[in-house]
Amino acid sequence: MAEPIDFYFDFSSPYGYLMSEKIDAVAARHGRQVRWHPVLLGVIFQAIGSRPPADTVSARGRYFFMDFARSARFFEVPFQQPSRFPLPTQNAARAFYWLHGEDCALARRFAHAVFRAFFVADRDISAPDTVLEIAAEIGVDRSSLAAALQTPELKARLKAANDQALAIGVFGSPHVIIDGEAFFGADRLPQIERWLATGGF
Amino acid sequence: MAEPIDFYFDFSSPYGYLMSEKIDAVAARHGRQVRWHPVLLGVIFQAIGSRPPADTVSARGRYFFMDFARSARFFEVPFQQPSRFPLPTQNAARAFYWLHGEDCALARRFAHAVFRAFFVADRDISAPDTVLEIAAEIGVDRSSLAAALQTPELKARLKAANDQALAIGVFGSPHVIIDGEAFFGADRLPQIERWLATGGF
Numbered sequence: 389m390a391e392p393i394d395f396y397f398d399f400s401s402p403y404g405y406l407m408s409e410k411i412d413a414v415a416a417r418h419g420r421q422v423r424w425h426p427v428l429l430g431v432i433f434q435a436i437g438s439r440p441p442a443d444t445v446s447a448r449g450r451y452f453f454m455d456f457a458r459s460a461r462f463f464e465v466p467f468q469q470p471s472r473f474p475l476p477t478q479n480a481a482r483a484f485y486w487l488h489g490e491d492c493a494l495a496r497r498f499a500h501a502v503f504r505a506f507f508v509a510d511r512d513i514s515a516p517d518t519v520l521e522i523a524a525e526i527g528v529d530r531s532s533l534a535a536a537l538q539t540p541e542l543k544a545r546l547k548a549a550n551d552q553a554l555a556i557g558v559f560g561s562p563h564v565i566i567d568g569e570a571f572f573g574a575d576r577l578p579q580i581e582r583w584l585a586t587g588g589f
Numbered sequence: 590m591a592e593p594i595d596f597y598f599d600f601s602s603p604y605g606y607l608m609s610e611k612i613d614a615v616a617a618r619h620g621r622q623v624r625w626h627p628v629l630l631g632v633i634f635q636a637i638g639s640r641p642p643a644d645t646v647s648a649r650g651r652y653f654f655m656d657f658a659r660s661a662r663f664f665e666v667p668f669q670q671p672s673r674f675p676l677p678t679q680n681a682a683r684a685f686y687w688l689h690g691e692d693c694a695l696a697r698r699f700a701h702a703v704f705r706a707f708f709v710a711d712r713d714i715s716a717p718d719t720v721l722e723i724a725a726e727i728g729v730d731r732s733s734l735a736a737a738l739q740t741p742e743l744k745a746r747l748k749a750a751n752d753q754a755l756a757i758g759v760f761g762s763p764h765v766i767i768d769g770e771a772f773f774g775a776d777r778l779p780q781i782e783r784w785l786a787t788g789g790f
Contacts, residue, residue: 436649446637447758451771461790462780557648570652575776579663589662 392421394565396553398429399477399513401561402456402467405503406574409465411564412496414577418584420566424499426481427553428546429474429561435554440474459574466508475506475514478546479537483519485545486536487528497526593622595766597754599630600678600714602762603657603668606704607775610666612765613697615778619785621767625700627682628754629747630675630762636755641675660775667709676707676715679747680738684720686746687737688729698727 393415397404408424415422433439442456443449453469460467480502488495501522505511512518516537524530536542553563557570564571564580569588571580582589594616598605609625616623634640643657644650654670661668681703689696702723706712713719717738725731737743754764758771765772765781770789772781783790 436647438649446760448637448639448760451758451760451773454771455773458780458790462783557652559647559649559652570655572652572656573776575774578779579659582663589659 390418390420391567392423394423394425396425396427396558396561396563396565398561399426399480399499399502399506400474401429402507403459403574404561405467405507406459406463406465407562407564407577408500408503410463410574410577411562411580414581414584420584424484424496425549425553426477426484426499426546427550427558427561428476428478428481430476431550432554432558432560436559438559460507463574466504468508468510470506470510472512472514475512477513479516479519480513481549482537482542482546483523483533485549486533486542487523494526494528498523498528501526591619591621592768593624595624595626597626597628597759597762597764597766599762600627600681600700600703600707601675602630603708604660604775605762606668606708607660607664607666608763608765608778609701609704611664611775611778612763612781615782615785621785625685625697626750626754627678627685627700627747628751628759628762629677629679629682631677632751633755633759633761637760639760664775667705669709669711671707671711673713673715676713678714680717680720681714682750683738683743683747684724684734686750687734687743688724695727695729699724699729702727 393411395407395411397408412422429440441449442452444453457467457469484495484499487498502513502519505518505522506513513522520530520534523533556565560572562572562574564576566580566583569583594612596608596612598609613623630641642650643653645654658668658670685696685700688699703714703720706719706723707714714723721731721735724734757766761773763775765777767781767784770784
């Protein structure tokens with residue numbers, strides 16, 4: 389079995405959401421697993437002096453809001469621009485890493501549920517209560533997760549994931565790494581497909 | 590006949606070059622013509638407070654240099670990273686607009702020749718002499734072009750093209766507009782194809 393693919397994303401990233409709906413199936417067609425790594429793009433942008441692509445005042449910023457929705461239609465993924473956007477995602481990311489330590493298939497289901505709660509149902513995924521609700525909806529014990537979210541160990545776990553992402557050059561979301569080769573953006577899916585099919589080009 | 594497609598680009602833009610090798614054939618398959626508009630990305634970036642994607646010091650910047658070459662292989666377009674990059678392109682852009690006033694098919698051939706001189710043959714397309722040589726190689730009268738490049742009318746023509754691009758929201762290269770719909774980046778070619786095939790999605 390070939391090495392797993394690494395998928396870095398922020399739960400508040402529209403292109404990260406589009407990739408999340410596609411990457412597992414693409415990988416599976418080529419006999420690969422995917423390791424999911426939620427990170428905090430705000431922390432990464434601050435570290436590297438970058439900024440999010442979309443804003444509501446410039447022509448460039450407005451283009452990206454339009455492109456989020458059009459790219460979702462292109463990929464045939466349900467999408468509704470969240471009314472609060474972007475949102476802090478540390479609670480969702482910490483919950484993911486805690487679940488991942490318990491049951492990695494459940495963590496994957498939780499990640500899909502968080503993305504869809506934000507980008508389809510317009511829920512406020514920054515709120516701890518919403519994160520707990522989403523987890524409970526897929527069968528997670530709410531009080532165990534609530535307790536875990538308060539622990540310094542879990543905060544350190546997310547910080548370590550962010551530091552590791554920065555160390556290997558992750559600068560945006562989605563950022564996919566296949567056998568050391570980086571692919572940034574949902575629009576690199578066709579290149580990812582060809583790379584997996586051919587072993588590099 | 591449907592309205593022409595508008596294609597905005599800078600001669601120093603790798604993704605603009607990739608689009609230049611594809612857009613006419615894609616448009617023709619759907620019964621469309623393409624109007625080419627060279628602009629100065631440096632002027633546009635200054636106006637909107639943006640910056641070029643690639644640099645040699647950051648992980649993000651190095652990614653884009655890698656991605657230029659990989660995207661060229663993906664699109665099966667010859668590409669060699671120019672040793673001097675990026676370069677000012679006002680002489681090449683002015684020459685294009687002068688030729689366009691004389692013979693628009695010749696202007697198109699010139700644009701391809703400039704892109705390939707830079708991104709395949711590593712020629713210094715910022716130099717007036719190189720621009721004149723490239724033009725002469727495709728049959729343009731060198732002394733007529735040399736005289737035209739000195740005129741304030743031609744400088745004003747490029748400035749007007751840049752101002753018009755900024756006014757309609759062009760913020761990068763390549764930027765393609767189809768019936769009022771904007772597509773930024775060579776990686777939007779699949780969306781352009783579907784848009785032309787379906788009349789919108």
